Amino acid sequence: MAEAGNDIRFHEMFHIEGGNFTNAGSISSQVKKILKGAGFSGKVIRRTSIAAFEAEMNVICYANQGNLSLFITPNFLKVVVEDEGIGIPDVNVAMREGYSTANEKIRELGFGAGMGLSNIKKNTDEMILTSEFRQGTHLEFVIYLSGQDKG
């Protein structure tokens, strides 16, 4: 039996279209609005919004399409991002700050510095990244709701 603290109280899924930069960032903006409406602390909202923004940009920049799901439980927030696309040949290499395969279009927009994945790690309490090369990428991150007073 699941512990009450891990029960899913809210779940919403957003579709992300790869390569469509017009509204890039709008999904993390919607996630932020939901978290604000739910009354979470500024720090929790900020950390989740930053990580969601980076994850959303990654799907738009590198995948064909994907979904971002937000789960709210009494103890933590969880975001799951699954995409179909080129995938990541070596996840450990991709995690390195500064490593990037971004094209000119992405860099023109001010992204693709190779900071995204490490920034997700920095802003979350748990992060799992797995990928099947030429199939897609699965990213999950968790932000705890307690112990967020510092910083």
Added chain:
Amino acid sequence: MKLREIRDILNAEMITGDANLEKEIKYGFAADLLSDALAFSRGPGALLITGVVHPQVIYAANAIDLGAIIFVRGKRPNGATLQLAIENQIPLLATSYIMFETCGRLYQHGLRACIEKVKNG
């Protein structure tokens, strides 16, 4: 430092109107690379000094809880960017000064950086 002071120091225009002139800005961060703004802009309420004017600057600003954005070297946002800024209540300013001058003048008047340097590199 209040937005009113920032406006005066830089002969800037308040693109989103004068409603936020008394808003307090705690720190500054200057970048044309939004990846860096997302990774290094610590804490809420900072001023982003940038030449990036497309809508993603507002989405990024929203994610990091920016206090305001000032566009440098005469750059002006398009309608979509302006609309998003208004929706997300992020004040926008514009100045003709280049980024170096903008930072220098604000620093001279006491505004400090979000972080002074990164840990590695």
